[in-house]
Amino acid sequence: MSSPSQLPPIPADAPLRKVIEDRIDEIATTLLHEAVQSIEWPTPMPIEHFDGEVAPYIIGGFLYGLGLITEGRRVTRAEVATFVLPVAERHAEDGIPLPFLFTALHAGIRKLWEIVLESASEGDSETIAALGMYLADFTGTISVLMTEVYQDSDFALRATARRQLGALCAGLIDGAPDIDVLAKQVGIKLSDRYDVLAIRVDTDEPRTTHEILAARRRLRLANQVFYGRGAGEILNTFDGHAGVILLPAPVVEHCDDSAVTGHLGALVAALSDRLDIAVYAAYHPGAALAAIPAAVSEADEITRLARQLNRGPGIYQLADVLFEYQSTRPGPARDLLACRIAPLRDHPGLLQALQAHLQHGADRKAAAAELFIHPNTLTYRLRRIQDITGYDPTDPHQSRLLAAAMTVHTVDHADTPIAVTEPGNPG
Structure with a gap:
């Protein structure tokens, strides 16, 4: 037996x-x-x-x-x-x-x-x-x-601690008036300044069960990266799709911006590697506590803009998208720019031609080669753009205005790619 x-x-x-x-x-x-x-x-x-x-x-x-x-x-x-x-x-x-x-x-x-x-x-x-x-x-x-x-009580306590740190980070982002009280409850001594890092993974918003679970898995893996770099010091609201990371800035003012970029870039690279997905990020260095909400708004907008403009994944700051950022600010100027490009929406071939022309500038052959058309065909399409919009793409001043209008169009229609037209068809 x-x-x-x-x-x-x-x-x-x-x-x-x-x-x-x-x-x-x-x-x-x-x-x-x-x-x-x-x-x-x-x-x-x-x-x-x-x-x-x-x-x-x-x-x-x-x-x-x-x-x-x-x-x-x-x-x-x-x-x-x-x-x-x-x-x-x-x-x-x-x-x-x-x-x-x-x-x-x-x-x-x-x-x-x-x-x-x-x-x-x-x-x-x-x-x-x-x-x-x-x-x-x-x-x-x-x-x-x-x-x-x-x-497991310890497991539950760790989850609660993460939620509290996330709530503290959210309070800093929102500019909560009682943030010092919340920080004491969590047991965190706030820094005078924080490097603000907004991140966004290159995927759509979670909607299905699979996407939700995939986002939660990314959150879990991201926390492992954060813990490896000092969990008690890094505050974040990352939900597996997007979020903000606050890192205590050194007491001494940054004298070398490249050092900040390198430090934060290494964190973004570690996240991208651990999550096995492309990550877009933007940062604002050394923001005082009162300036965190504005810094977060700016950084988050830069990440959205970089992704909408089909820039490569990586880390950005305002100087990298200065023209595009300013061109897409809400207001009458933005609305007017949108109106300037609106007549071309029904002509995808002309939009493609304008996009290629703005990208390659005076190099007409390179722009035409990208579109698989003859340079003379490109010239014809640029004239058609002038006829329809009233602006000449080959004029330096007017081409800058069209470039700004094209940026607004790209941001407004980021989820609607320009339709591909047959070679020789002006759209």
Whole structure:
């Protein structure tokens, strides 16, 4: 009879065990997919969302478990925790409800049992019985550990602390009058000045369940980057899509702006690498507490502008988009610029020609080559633009006005790319 810590051993040369060993990667993927599909997500959830972070732990658990069943001993909580805790903690931080995990766990175990029965032969009855005991024991231990993660007071306290730091950051951004009181409650000594960094990942606003969970995962990974650089000092409101980071500025005034750019650029690069996604960022160095709201507004607008204008990802400041920033300020001048370009909206070919001409300037051949048209065709289109708008793209003064109008058009229609016209068709 087996002792409480022992289960019936399964010989290493058992035929059914050999079948499972040879298919570990395939079985792990199958179980994961079955688990994900068993959950009634609010909107469709791509299975690939979990592959990179969950499948390796399933495979690792399989390999470890195969060694245990040869010895015929029960798995310990510490051993199960190695494979379960990282996954459970990630899902808890991502906001996936505990009942979802239970549903997924039992669906995966049920699928594994189906695979075992499908692969078994007449002589495998003892192996099947022993495997059933191992699975029951393993499932029970996993369930207890997952429950403890979700009920863990330290885990909850860490989540609460992050929310408090986020609230403090939001208060600084909003210019809250009682910010000193909130800072004392959180246990943070405010700096006199902060480097303001607005960030935005190159993806659309979260709408589906998958996008929401992907954003939460990015938030979790971003926090890991922040913690590695001093969690108590870096305040942020990043939600996995966009947000603001406040970093205490040195007491001495910055004498070298390139040093600030390098420091913040390294943080942006680390975030982009950890999140595995392009990041747009803009900064305002050394803002006093009272100036933080205005600095945030400016930096956030710069990140939006850089992305809308199809600039490459990276870190920007106002000087990098000075012309575009000023051209798109709300007011009568902006409205008038929009009116100047409006007649070309029904002529995508002319818009393309104007865009290429403004980009290449006097290099008519380069602009025409970009559009796959003859230089004479480009000349004709530029004349058509003058006829329709009243402004000559080849005139230096008037081309600057058209460039400003084109910037306003690009920002206003960032989600509507200029339609591609057939070569030779002026649109």
